[in-house]
C-alpha cells in the first residue's frame with residue numbers, strides 16, 4: 001500500500017468515525033427531544049437511526065466510494081424532524097391555545113405564548129411560574145433522579161395549566177376524567193365553572209400523577225381520596241395550592257384550590273369588599289367593641305373568609321392580641337398568631353379554642369362554627385371580655401339565628417353573646433369595557449320595587465364579552481350584605497322560638513336591608529346586571 005493510499009484511508013476513516021459520533025449524538029438528542037415535544041419518540045428516533053444505518057452499511061460495502069451521494073441522508077432526517085417539531089408547539093401552548101380558542105380569547109392569551117412554529121414555550125412557562133413543594137423547595141421535575149421523563153414533561157404541563165389559570169384569575173382547577181378516555185380541564189373564574197380544555201386520557205393521567213408528586217401524595221393509590229399541598233410563585237405573589245384527588249367511574253380526578261396566601265385581597269381592609277358606607281360605619285363600630293361576637297354567614301364560596309380577614313386587618317394588632325383558629329389557614333397575617341385545625345390529630349376547633357383562651361387574647365377568630373360545643377365555648381368567650389369572629393354555613397342572617405337555636409344553644413346565651421350577624425354573597429361585576437347600557441322596562445322596575453326616577457339606565461353583560469373579561473362579560477366580584485344587629489327587638493324575640501319571618505321582620509324594623517335589596521342597589525349603580533342579581537340573590 002502506498003503512502004498516498006494510507007493517508008487517503010486514514011482521512012476517510014477519521015471522517016467516518018466523526019460522522020458515526022455525530023449520528024449517535026443526533027439519535028440520542030432526537031429521542032430525548034421528541035419525547036418532550038411529542039410525548040413519544042419511537043417514530044423519529046427510528047427514522048434517524050435507519051438513515052444512519054443505510055449510510056454506513058452502504059459506505060462500508062462500497063469501500064467508502066459512495067460517501068458523497070449518501071452523506072445528506074442523516075442531516076435530511078434531522079432537518080425533517082426539526083420542521084415537524086417547529087410545527088408542533090409544546091403541550092402547554094397547545095393547551096392554552098385550545099382553551100383560549102374555546103373561549104374566543106385567543107388574541108388575549110396569544111401574547112403569553114411563543115408564535116406558532118416558534119420555539120416551544122416550555123422554558124417560558126417555567127420562567128413565569130415557579131412551583132414549590134410543601135417544604136418550600138422549587139420543583140420543576142428536571143433534577144429528580146427518581147422521575148421518569150413522562151412525569152417531568154407532565155409537570156411542565158401542570159405549570160402551563162396553573163399559569164393559564166392564574167392569568168385568567170381562576171380560583172379552582174378541576175381535572176375530571178370523562179367517557180371516551182378524555183380528561184376535562186375546568187377553571188372556576190369569578191365563581192363560575194368554565195371548561196377550558198380536554199386532554200387525551202394518557203396526558204390527563206400523567207398530569208394528575210405529576211400533581212400528586214408535587215403534593216406529596218401517593219401516586220400508586222388511585223382508589224382512595226387523598227389531599228396534599230404545594231405552592232406556586234407567580235408575578236411576585238405566593239399562591240398556596242390545595243390538591244384533592246378522588247376516584248370517579250372513569251378514573252381519578254383532581255381538584256386544585258388556588259389560594260392567594262399573601263392575602264393581597266384582604267390587605268385593603270373593609271373598604272375593598274364592596275360594602276356601602278353606612279353599613280361599613282356600623283360594622284367598624286361593632287368590631288372595635290371590647291367584647292361580643294360577629295358571625296358571618298353564607299354558602300360556600302360567598303366570601304365569608306375574605307370579609308373576616310379584612311375586618312381583622314383593620315384591628316390594631318399592636319394594642320390587641322389577636323389569635324385565629326382556622327381550617328385551613330388561608331391567608332397569612334402579620335403579627336397575628338394563627339393555628340390550624342387538625343382533626344386527625346384531635347385538634348378540633350373546640351379543643352384549640354379552649355387552649356387559645358388561656359393565651360390572653362383580646363380578639364379570637366374561630367374559622368367556622370360546626371357544632372354546639374364550639375359555639376358554646378365561643379359564646380362564653382364573647383361574654384368574658386373577648387371579641388369573637390366566626391362564620392356559619394347558612395343562607396342568611398335569620399336562618400343563622402334559628403340554626404344556632406336548633407343546635408341546642410340556649411336563647412339567653414345567644415342574647416348575651418352575639419352582637420351582629422352579617423349575611424353575604426358575591427356578585428359578578430360587569431366588565432367595564434364591554435357592558436351594555438339599556439333603558440329598564442317599567443314592569444321590571446315595578447317587579448323589583450325600584451322607583452323609576454332612580455333608574456334611568458341599567459347595564460347588562462355582553463354575551464360575547466371581550467378580551468378584557470375572557471369573553472364572559474364579567475370581570476371580578478363584589479360583595480352584597482345584610483347586617484342583622486342584635487338590638488333589643490331581635491334579642492327579645494329569641495326567647496319565644498321565633499320563626500325566620502319574625503326575625504327578618506324585627507331586623508328590618510331596625511333598618512336592615514336584605515341581600516336582595518343590596519344586590520338591586522348594585523344594579524341601580526350599574527355595577528352588575530339584573531340577571532346576575534337574580535342568579536345570586538333569589
Ligand SMILES: [Zn+2]
Pocket residue numbers: 431432433434435465466467468469470471473474
Ligand atoms: Zn369585557
